[in-house]
Amino acid sequence: METQDIILEDNQLICILTENIKKATSQEKNIQSIIRMLNEEYGFEMADMARDFNIVYVEPDTGKNKKQKLEVVVFEKGTDHVQENIIRIAVVQDEKIKENDKKKGVTLTLENALGAVENCEFGLWTNGQDIKYLQREYDVFDNENFIDLADFPGEGETIEDMDRADRSHARKPANDSLIKVFKRSHDYIYGNEGRKKDAFWQLLYLIFCKLYDEKRRFLAYESGESYRRKFWVGVKEQNTDEGRKQVAERIKSIFEELKQSGTFSDVFDGNEAIDLTDKGVAFIAGELAKYNFLDATVDVKGMAYETIVSNTLKQEAGQFFTPRNIVKAMVEMLDPSENTRVLDPACGSGGFLVMVLDHVRKKIAKDLYPELDGVLLADKFNTYEVNERVREYAETNIFGFDFDPDLKKAARMNMVMAGDGHANIFHVNSLAYPQWEHPEEIAKIKSAIDTSVERMQDIIENYTSDARGKFDMIFTNPPFGAKVKVDAEIAEKYFLSKYSDAPEVLFIETCYKLLKPGGKMAIVLPDGILGNPNTLPVREWILENFKILASVDLAVEAFLPQVGVQASLLFLEKKTDLQRNIANEGSEDYDVFMAIAEKLGKDRRGNPIYVRDEDGAEILFPTTTEYVVKDKEENAIVKARTEKLRKLDDDLPMIVEAYYEFLK
Template sequence: MAQKLTFQTLKQHLDASADILRGDIDASEFRQPIMTLLFLRRLSDQFIENAEKLEKKHPKEIAWNDADYHDFFIPEKARWKKIQDASENIGEVINKVSEIIEHENPSLVGVFTNTDYNDKKRFPDDTLLEMIEHFGKYNLANSNLENEDIFGQAYEHLLERFADSAGKTAGEFFTPREVVQLLVELLEPEDGDKICDPTCGSGGMLIWSAKFVKEKGGNPKNLVLHGQERNYGNFGMCRMNIILHGIQGTRIEHENVLRHPLLLDKRGSLLKYDKVIANYPFSQNWNEKDYASKDSWNRFTFGIPSAKKRADFAFIQHMYSILNDKGKAAIISSQGTLFRGGSEYEIRKAFIEMDHIESIISLPANLFYATGIPACVIILNKNKPKKEKQNPFRICCKRV
């Protein structure tokens, strides 16, 4: 019996693929081509395995050509062999295969085509040929795996490994696993909750929320998991990450959430959630003052941040505005939001007077990749227990 592919073997395999890319592109960019080729191979292998099983029970035409019988439909011209057989213009072939797969599977739109692999300066043919040969080593269908969770673990491994190399760019999408787990445990998501991360990056907050519910005996399929992400590359990677973790029924939108929130109901109103969880980009440029004063969703009722590089309270107010009447939010914020003056003082005062701040947790310094900005967790609760009303408390964490 052939040995099953383990996470440890897959991790070493992905690390070796990074060595192939070294020199052509920056380490901060390794994640995208590695995960794209891994996912293309995975989809192709699993489709073939599923079609072969179906062919034992159904006509060949149905097994191989009926999309309704497959989680993801991969036509022959978009399977791994098409990439493997290419000898020149490899990036063009990868692009074309990616377009076909996204066309056949609307849920994958943006997952592959957010990077141009036909850019020969970044992805020369000889490098791509070596990468394809490398990824041809293992069959990634379910029957060859120790378990299906290894792909989600592999994605997290790549994020963590190259977060330092990615500098500030990584700081926008990668939150250390321990911090993600802390936020989820503070929120305690429950079976049936509607959960949103409006600055979702790689999707880790949503994924760990689903894991938490499952570990507590709930069914993650009963959750509503929504997110929005401004960076198109991160948007595609987020959706890939969620799929690789086997999580279904999510809705991830691509746009600047402060300017264009897209998680709306049929009337165009903001959707409301039981839980909101997020690590927004600290001190992001804030050039929306005139726009915010005319905000169609009335999100900035406590005040409009005036400082150009301090959108912090714009994000926090958006998250507050999408909580339902009993909703709770766990938000990673810079500690500057706790003491800065001006309009931020007035916004902070309004939050305190509303008595919807449950607690504030100071986090250790240098906890996040690419920034030494002191951070904290702000817990908002529109349904505070009676004993905690008018009594927000603060905790200082020396270690996480």
């Protein structure tokens, strides 16, 4: 990639449409988001858009010409950029402006603009969080009315197309759209439905309904039937009590159906209910129905999901996510495949497991479509054939244990969003396993392990129905810190408890027991284990029982702003008996990959940091961004735009590449 000499100061950005430098205000960031959305999600070409466009209209009271500046407009395809060719209007405000604001709200800006631009029927108003779509209509007396819509049509689409029951595709979310939808929905339930305690779960139930409905297209494919979506909201259905009632009945019937379904039944107890008002259900369903969740990338879904999970479950439990770039690097370095049985014994909401599933999904897609690459290959990640193999892989080979029953539920949900509903996620204390005061959960683990081994036919000798000694890979970030105490009765069963009863130390021994000989693990550990004099016996035990593959020191920013802890990533391979014998004879000799990640793409406050030149100015990289849009007939059309992008200052991708080179 070439770089170009454009110097950006800290509070600046470059416009994706005009390539002009702009001040990075809240409004400007919202404008960039809307331009991306109109381009990638709605299929409008960059060449047919303009920003800061002045329209002229006659003020009825005075008869004088007045001007209004519109943040973003879309013109009829391939036509001149003049007022009469505008077909979409986007009024974009600062996040502080509310939709009922007297000067900058919907009425005085969007309604006024739609009334002034004769050929434009549709527009949107947004402050970055809230978004409102309007259609201008005329009644039988030729009076102008502005009708609320759930969404407006994309390129080449009509409003009738949007209400077709057989319209199987929704939009693929671009940029931060899904994060905004989840947050908007969560805030709505929290603020308007009086459900502060269970807003998260109520939203989750509706997300489940959406996913279940999307997965029905695979069932239809199997039976040869044509797919008719049930989770949809007519563009004007939210505008009447009758319409909202129909939406609520439709969505609630999906929820009752999915609780009985094989895919989802093991996630629910059966007594859960969607307890929102009809208006609430219709609003949230309208937000979620715009997007296709299965087709969204794991990064997009994962970030959106983590945004709401981290605001509720995690902080209540005093737990924090492993940042996605760290999870990705750990998974890429060990490189699991379709034949790899994987466990996270402290899985939380399932971040590692979802990343493994995504990594393997890409391999399966490449295997099935070797002639494709780039965005056309990515467009195949959710075909029926890929999904079947991914589902089978997850059912057979992906396992997660967690001590928190709520997180078990959240992890299952995360796995469903990643494309599988049968993940083997269990509520169990990994340090106590195989003893645990929930014998029914231990029995489920036994059954899942038996099924997995039977399918993979990989462990025959001295077989026991037990998770120990069954895993090819473990990825984990175990709980650590002074606040986390391990029950003395549990701790004393561990050899390493002679030196330390810290949970992170005992987890190393647990992982050892769970791995096959030759199995590999990637674990996040506080640096104290690797450096303190009093943990020397622990290090000696590690060296005796594992081959060290790699060690990556993380910058202190790794887990900030949630928690300041100096940590490292340790990659280990459980020694076979032969390797242990060689080591005992004193002839052990091997190279270890070591790296230091000084930059992790964010500062101590969690704000992103970008690559800079010697003078401290952010560097811009000319980049061609390709994306796929679907036409009415579901054909994939590849489109591209050229833009100048900043690059996150993150050492981890380079460390992964260096590790691959080291292995060669």
